[in-house]
Amino acid sequence: MRSATTTCISEAAREVLGVSRGYPGRHKGNWWWNEEAEGEVEAKKVAYVKLVESKDTKNKMMNREL
Known part of the structure; x- marks a missing residue:
């Protein structure tokens, strides 16, 4: 019973x-980000x-607000 349920849910x-x-290993964890998210991350890195x-x-104080 349990394996049939598991199979059904998985399918x-x-x-x-x-x-x-x-x-x-190829994408280093950010392969699912879109270009907008990558731009935001780069902007935060520059601000830091x-x-x-x-x-x-x-x-x-001005840079901290970014």
Whole structure:
């Protein structure tokens, strides 16, 4: 009974959600991100570098808000 239920659920999930090949190791965990998300991450990285490099307290506060 349990194996029949498990098989039925697995098949239904596979039909609805599909199966990802994944290719572990090649994509380093961000293979599912779209270009918008990648742009946001890059913007945050740039803002962080500016925050770390800034000496002035006012500039740090402005960079922290990003």
